[in-house]
Amino acid sequence: MRLTQNFYELMTKTSQLLLLAIMATLMVACGGDDDSDGDDVVPSCDDFSASAVRTAADEIQLTITEGSAPYAYTVTYQGGATQDGETSQSPVTIALTETAEAQSITVTDETDCSTTAELAACALTATAVASDGEITLTVAEGTAPYTYVxxxxxxxxxxxxxxxxxxxxTADQSxxxxxxxxxxDFCTTETTVSADDLTSLLDTRDGQRYQIVTIGTQTWLAENFNYDYTGSLCYDDDAANCEEYGKLYxxxxxxxxxFAPEGWHVPSKEERDIFIIEIxxxxxxxxxxxGSSKFEAKFAGVENNGKYILMGTDAYFWTSTISDDPTRAWLFRLDEEGTIIEANSTLTSAYLSLRLIKN
Known part of the structure; x- marks a missing residue:
């Protein structure tokens, strides 16, 4: 009888221990713990991550891995500006509200797990140079093809x-x-050009700019040419005169x-004659x-046989046409006290001013 009672007590204790073990196993499997306060176990944030790529100049696509929706996000821009939002979707397209480059996006899920996705840095740089109604865009860094507005x-x-x-x-407007x-890569860069640059000629060889003017069907320099061609002179050998009156050739x-920049040339005798008729x-x-023509002629004088003469009273401009005498070439002359354009010739060895005409 006593043996039977002891066996019964042993079996009862064993059953109790087995029941406790089963309950503990179930609690672990269900995410519980054995703390007396009943708090839940905080889930791990180790697998929570996000990535972001540009899909247009003004939008990015955000992809979130793991985590619990909804997700709050903050886009950080170059310069410190931020943009906040919320989403329950992944992937999601986010429209950017700032013109500065987006650099990163930080995402926080419902359980306060947080991760930051860095956007690839943009390397796009470019310059724009305007001259004679055209804009030349040059890219230093970036990925082709390029789109401009x-x-x-x-x-x-x-x-x-x-x-x-x-x-x-070719610019639509001046x-x-x-x-x-x-x-x-949907990276962007911005630059500007001025109306003054669009309506002037840039000689890329030396960086000098010249105002231009259209007279009838012809487009002329509205300043005396000043390119430092080998052997060219400044009146009285004074560089200040070149700055004011251009060089002599x-x-x-x-x-x-x-001699001339691309797209321009010294006018022929025939082009000179058209010009005279138009004026x-x-x-x-x-x-x-x-004057009303905007040609802005300056009486720069000449150099002939080693002497500088006629500054302030006469303006002489070469044409490209040789005369019947091979030692002379055609020109046109303005006398400060006169009224007409004189069409004559002089020795090719003389040093005169120049006005170029557009091809």
Missing amino acids: ITYAGGSTQKGQFTDESTTI EDATLVLTDA TWAMATADD GDDAVSKLREG
Whole structure:
């Protein structure tokens, strides 16, 4: 009888221990713990992550791995600006609200797990140079193809695409303009050009700019040419005179293949004659500085046989046409006290001023 009772007690204790073990196993499997306060176990944030890529110049795509929705996010821009939002989806497209480059996005889930995704840095840089109605865009870094949008001061826009490192665009307007360039990685950069630059000629060889003017069907420099061609002179050998009046050249210099910038040339006798007809009567008054033609002629004088003469009274300009005498070439002359354009010739060895005409 006593043996039976002991066996019964042993079996009872064993059953109790087995029941406790089963309950403990169930608590672990269900995420509970054996603390007396009944708090839940905090889930791990180790697997919570996010990635972000640009999908357009003004949007990014956010992809979230693991975590519990909804997700709060903060986009951080270059310069410190931020943009907050919330989503329950992944992936999700986020429209960017700032013009600065987006650098990172920090995501926080419902359980306060947090992760930050860095956006690849943009390397796109470009320059824009305007000259004679054209804009040359040159990319220093970036991924082709490139798309540009030009917005003019008057509100009109001009768009295009190119794949080389540089492209030249014929401007639709002669106005101040802002250019936004976007590359294949949806990186953007912005630059500007001025109306003054669009309506002047840049000689890329030395960086000098010249105002230009259209008279009839011809487009001329509205300043005396001042390129430092080998052998050219400043009146009285004074550099200040070159700055004010331009340089003086022989006919051989003026007609050399490498003399004029691309797209321009020394006018021929025939082009000079068209110019004279277009100007008409009272030519000197129209062509001098402040005259109605905007040609802005300056009486720069000449150098002949080693002597500088006629500054302040005469303006002589070469043409590219040799006369019947091979030692002489055609020119046109303005006398400060005269009224007409004189069409005559002089020795090719003389040093005269130059006005280029557009091809």
